[in-house]
Amino acid sequence: MYLFAENLAVEISTYYRNLALGHGVVPKVFTLVDGEGDQYLFFIDDLPMENEEEKNQFLAYIVQEHEAVCYARGTLVIVEKNQQYIEFAVIDRDDADAIVCLAELTRDMEDKPIGLSEFDKTLVKKSTIIFGHLFEKIQLSDSKMEDFESLWLEMKSKILHRSMGL
Structure with missing residues (x-):
């Protein structure tokens, strides 16, 4: 496992x-780290796309364009109103x-988060993770590539960007 992946799990x-x-x-969070140690982080729901398939294509595009060494995606998982978890995976x-981390979220009577257990970390095969395929080459039309490129350029100035260092 690449050092950035371990560090990313702790940071997320x-x-x-x-x-x-x-x-x-x-929020639903996505972050990637490239070979130079540059990290980009943003909220998935901020993407101006209607469906999950297009969002996943865009995420695969930026993973591949940035030659990412690892990425992570996280979300809130609601089993029942009183049983909620924060889960993320680092690929x-x-x-x-892949590293999968899960922590139980506790809310008060007003539905405000008041407690979060420690994140349990588990190694699983990345092939079993729904979004674990973003490193696989995707075929996009030229117009889709241009759309994704301009969206990424627009987003970069508004998202968290920092260097994890080498």
């Missing part, structure tokens, strides 16, 4: 803890396994 755990307990929100380009 902290990020979600701060978002949930500090701000009361649990490494060169490893058959």
